[in-house]
Amino acid sequence: MSEQEVEAIGWDAIEDQMKGLYGQQDPKHYAAMLPYSLGGNDPLNGISAYAAEQPYPHWHFVTFGFTELFEKESEDPEYSGYGFELTFRLARSAGEQEPPAWAINLLQNMARYVFSSGNIFASGHHLDANGPICLGADTLLTALAFTDDPELPAVDTPNGRVEFLQMVGITADELEAMMSWNTNAFLESSQEVLPLYITDLARDSLLRLPVIQEAVRQGIERDGSQTGILYVDELDYEPGTSRLFSAAPAVLTIGARQAPTIAKLLRGRLLKGKPLTLNSKQRQVMLELKPVNGTVVNEDFVRIGLTEEVVLELEEKLQPKEGELRLSAAKELKVQIRKTYIKDQEGNVVETIG
Template sequence: MSEELTAVGWDAIDQALRQVYSEQEPMHYGTMIPYSLGGQDPLDGISVYKSETPIPHWHFVTYGFSELYEKEFDNQEYSGYGFELTFRLVRNENEEEPPAWALNLLQNMGRYVFNSGNVFRVGDYLDANGPICLDADTQLTALAFTYDPQLAEINTPNGKMEFIQMVGISEDELEAMQTWNTLGVLEAGIEQIPSYITDLTRNSLLQNQEVVAAVEHGMEEDGSNTGFLFVDQLAWEIGKKGWFNKQSNVIQLGAKQAEVISKLLRGRILKDKNLSLVGQQITIQFKADSQVGYREDGQEITISLNRAAVEELSQKLVPQESQFTVSSLAGVSFQILKTHIKNQEGAVVKTIG
């Protein structure tokens, strides 16, 4: 039996796209050497369509996060990771081919998923720590993930899968999504980014006061949907015992994420929701409690805070190198460290704190 006849997952994706683009033949960028055999690109291919609505743009669709051929994953309900990524990018006049950087970005998303095992779901976000298009003069330095407005979930012979659209976002939009929720921020800005089409030249949604008001109202009413935050600079230093006293234990945080952690504490703990900061070696969980204190359990530290402690801590968490205590939290101090942002070559391009 030929590979073409067994590509049942691939055929299901093609069928979904034919319902949108009819007989348009996409530009397809395939992978010559499979990733499993040492190739550089993890995805089997990316198809790109020309769309004219609501504005002219390129519509990218991946092939490879789901099971394109025979069933291999144990989970019978979903095909592969359960999704394929899409990406909509403004198409310039006279532009006849999609830009290569967007294809590379999608392949990088494939490397991230295949190498880490972490998958994308609607409502997720990802900080790129720099322009999503390298060397571009753009404010878009992160990505958000939402539903593709034209492609619904489908059932394939290998299980169901959905099309998750990737959207370029700015640093302050990312912070708003962290402190409220991704879909709420995107919906508030839909007039500025119709169909969530990425435009490298656009300004932040938060320059629009109506969007700002919607985000502030959502944060106040709903709190934050971010229960887990991955923090690069996170450490727990155990205090040393002396002859007459014991130094406090120290929670170390990077300046880059100090401010967003401040907002998350208010958006989670004040709504009786836990917040976990996840580092490479340690997890620090904050939870609401009438009694302030801390508990050590191996690589997990639990910090209990009441409203007054949250208010005090959130005011002191600013992106500036410092060390401080919370008056009601005995035995623990906080240290804010400088954050050095590096480019792909490892050179420091920005220092925060």
Template structure:
């Protein structure tokens, strides 16, 4: 799928334009779906990945398919489709040409959850995985949080508004801290050492840092716990399976 010049691809073109504004000199790698979702295909029509050098080298992946990319199909007059598209920032070697396959599968699986159950993924929510977020890798990341993409603000399209919700890989200890305080607060405490909330498979728990742990403990003592808002059990991590439902 490429950009079109007419209203038939107005939603797609608006998202692509927002990304082009962010990366004006770069043509992304694009990973399209060969079959529509209703014919055993993937829920996202495609995923584009841009390479960014700052603040650390990473791939910025953006999904196309949770919003009305073509005609206005959703009943909500204000929002386009489900109202958001998924993004994912993954640390990479500057020489890498493509994001790993597991990252593309993860975005498709999350989109499948949204499309199948009709549940949005919102800023400040999290979900656990029964295993690594990246199969066959040696990583401590066992969960996901969701945050408004820090460089892609919401946009208006001819088919309604579109927000961009970024996936963030978390370690179990960090998720536990979110349960006893709030996910958004923990993410804010991690940010000085996790710029742009870039997922880094090789990292250790940031709660090992005294400044991060102090910030989390101070916030928890001040605000109390969000445990009362947790619901829905964890499901197994699978290359083809759906993730668990989000938590706050």
């Protein structure tokens, strides 16, 4: 064993976990040509793809680079690096000898996001890709969910704990269901039809199955929603004015794209006694259930208390359509819905909502 191999304690720990599943299989490995630390474009040191056969043929990817692969560098003794490596299971066609390049690029893109923003993924998270997860593909999978890899338990290494977080391709309506309920609960309810959470670009939405629809309905009714913070494209708040002979209501402005999601979250959050915070680059607005309507405003944060009557009215009226909503149960507040413009990576508008 070389000196370099002895030092690669984090790398070896990941490979040992994979050997527990695949024995001595020699995976397809894709190393970064130029390390990120030296100005390269790929943050991950490498990505391995194993050919799995059960429950049906698929590629099982694992990353090397979110954690500390060699010497311990961070000051956190509990976790290695960011504390996780990503895995991804992708359906493999008959005779397919090499994993598709887009899957490698997708994993590197996830790393670019984490390394540039400092935002990490965790089990239960989700991410809207705003388009096919495989660019140019004819697929309904336009978002990603993250959950514990069902076959790879976390491992403690000399550099700290490493969790294996599986990325799962999901449809837009599945994303909405997860936001309205619970990501991991949704995936667990789908295990029989989505074994090991294998991503298949050709599959239809799981919500076409009555059994999944019913599981989501019951789950929302029982548990409410786990989504306490919703990031929105457009958000603003203008306080109302009160004069002797005229008064203007306060105005809450949101984008058309998120209007239906907010409507569903109002029931799953506020009516379960839990607040919902809307975040944009400019504003932060918290909605919460209160016995009487009321608003607290400061420079960076708006806190809006709504009665159950207002919540139910908003749930019914919020639609992805540009316009102004007047509320019979809260005449001091109106909601302005503005069009949302979806743009591609070059900044071109590809879809208008509202």
